[in-house]
Amino acid sequence: MTPTLVVENLSVHFRQRSGAISAVRQASLTVQPGECVGIVGESGSGKTQIFMAAMGLLAAGAMAKGSVRFEGQEILGSPPGELNRVRGSKITMVFQDPMTSLTPHLRIGVQLAEVLVSHSQMSWQEAERAALRILERVRVPEPQRRLRQYPHELSGGMRQRVMIGMSLLCEPSLLIADEPTTALDVTVQAQIIDLLRAMREQSRMAIALISHDLGLVAGLADRIVVMYGGRVVESGGVGEILQRPLHPYTAELLKCVPNLLRPRLDRMPSLAGQAPSPSSAETGCAFAPRCPRVGERCWAERPLLRDSPAAAHQFACHDPLPA
């Protein structure tokens, strides 16, 4: 079976007056059909840029090297016309902020129907009926009325449901959810995650869930890819990563997840130091300045991604935690 998405040795640079900025450095990852992969990392770790490259949405001035293949077809460097046939129908994206992702002057029904009309040559009536069905599926209350409303008349949670509904309209094979709950209340977050889980069970689509929230990813993903400084530092099955992290960064991240059942602490645990600057040249391991297990070798030599002896689990560290 062809994997849904293959990213191979992808590097994304931005040229600026002050020099080049490397957002992604030789990252590789694979998303299989029907699989949910969680991409975890701090701000600036390059997690969003990988998928921007996969959608052909990189900002002007960005240069991507390597390869991104969707269902066997190369995405990098393909003409916009070809990209437009894929994005919105085969690959769709749910953005972080539902408050600003809908065009303010068009009714919800028109925005939903437009996607179908432009991608599958449906008539407007058919498309409106499909829009109604999709609103029912993503559990928007009173869908008939919502179709006639404008985005500002809907709450944030409802708008994010509309966005998810819009991304499901053409039955995509890959849904990219870029921090889909960051802008929402905690209670609404849980509903959105439930919704994504339900949608995933109903259709055989793959999901790439980009988040800095390990708890969120743990609840939905089959596999987790941890990114640091533009590189993949660890990847593996969800249980494997959460229970037996090998990379010290992953372990530190897990310590930072707040737990209501633990005794109350005076301070929230946090990772000391700063994330590496994407403009700095790297020698050795990017995590070395913040790593509790840092050694001589870490400063001199960059660790390569290697397989752990246990199940499908990869990590990039000279001195991994004991399994």
Added chain:
Amino acid sequence: MSAAYRLRSNPGAACALGIIVVLIALALVGPWLNPNDIESLDWAHVAAEPGLIGAHWFGTDRLGRDLFVRTLEGTRVSLAVGLAASAISLAVGISYGAVAGYAGGRTDQLMMRFIEVLSGLPLIFFVIFLTVVFGRSQYLLFLTIGAVGWLTMARIVRGQTLSIRQREFIEAAVASGASSARIIVKHVVPNLLGPVIVYATLTVPQIILFESFLSFLGLGVQEPHASLGTLIAEGAGEMEAAPWILLVPGSFLAILLLCLNIFGDGLRDALDVKER
């Protein structure tokens, strides 16, 4: 609060709108209210003062033509030129500005430099040149004024497009596979209509004034038709002997321009709360 409500609660703008509507209505039906027409010469009452004699309510000009009918006819022509030329500059300016702003980069730079070259040309000379080459027709007047009027509109539209292009719903539209043309037409242009409409209402009086100026120079509307500019030009010659020939069309022009400007300002305040 809706924009319509804010506009109505602004007494100046509401009055101005009322007067504009009355003037338009007069310009459309006025000539039929009076038994005289624009061409016939009343030799018995040459340069008559305003009054009821011969139904010359606003008097007559040097050739005995009725000023009431001619002024309303002139108002109609001036309004028509103003609206048509604004429509042309609106259409050209929006498409040019939106394409330049959305394309960005080198295309944008080239398109904007072209506008700067055009705005460097002396406007009057340009229009005079065109009327001399293509002859004096009313439609050419619409075209030439419209053709030079779109430059500022294109700049405004480009500026708005640049800021709209950064908004997330545009990125979302790209991500859902919409082509650039579709994004410009459906997602960019409707969102910049607010400032564009305001600027357009302020363009109409500018263009009316410009047309009057051209007609005053004798380059605009030709006899026997009249625009406010040609009427003012005629009146200026008789200023001392028969001041009403100048004052009647002059006050029509002044009132029309004042009201259009006040209305445009009111519309800007009503549509854009931030500028208050």
